[in-house]
Amino acid sequence: MIKVEALIRPQKLEDVKAALSEIGIKGMTVTEVRGSGKQKGFTQTYRGAEYTVNLLQKVKIEIVVPDSEARTIANAIVEAARTGEIGDGKIFLIPVAEVIRIRTGEDGESAIS
Ligand SMILES: Nc1ncnc2c1ncn2[C@@H]1O[C@H](COP(=O)(O)OP(=O)(O)OP(=O)(O)O)[C@@H](O)[C@H]1O
Ligand SMILES: [Mg+2]
Structure with a gap:
């Protein structure tokens, strides 16, 4: 199993939710x-201004x-969240060792389907 962890612009949340x-x-x-991210949170780079x-x-x-x-999910998020400007975000795909559904005790892929 994989955790798709996407960092996106707040104003793109509704579009991404719809795509998902x-x-x-x-x-x-x-x-x-x-x-x-790369720009350290500054949307514009002023010469010498990025001290923090x-x-x-x-x-x-x-x-x-x-x-x-x-x-497939990552691709759908990319398509829905992209503006083309810096700060559109990132997606991390992270291995997940195990999942357990608390109500039933099911584990593995049956706990997420
Ligand atoms: N290396 C990283 N590790 C953890 N989180 C990150 C990393 N890079 C970006 N993020 C997260 O993703 C958000 C969006 O990052 P951002 O889109 O600015 O990435 P970027 O690499 O600078 O790309 P761009 O050049 O398009 O701005 C950040 O606010 C932060 O929450
Ligand atoms: Mg950035």
């Missing part, structure tokens, strides 16, 4: 976070799926 719904994704966790890291509001979406679905 279209491909049948149900389980997800969404968190408001702050972060920075500036943390910008982002939304983190986490979805755990079977390995075979991870790339």
Whole structure:
């Protein structure tokens, strides 16, 4: 199993949710976070101005799926979240060792389907 962890612009959340719904994704966790990337959180680079890291509001979406679905989901997020400007975000694909559904005790892929 893989955790698809996407950091996106908050204003793209509704578009991404719609795209995920279209491909049948149900389980997800969404968190408001702050972060920075290559530009250290500055949308413009002023000469000599980047002394500090500036943390910008982002939304983190986490979805755990079977390995075979991870790339499709990542591609759907890329398409829905892209503006083409810096700060569009990133997606991390992270291995997940185990999943357990608390209600039933099911584990493995049956706990996420
Ligand atoms: N290396 C990283 N590790 C952890 N989180 C990161 C990393 N890079 C980016 N992020 C997260 O992704 C968010 C969006 O990053 P951002 O889109 O600015 O990435 P970037 O690599 O600078 O790409 P771009 O050049 O398009 O801006 C950040 O606010 C941060 O939450
Ligand atoms: Mg950036």
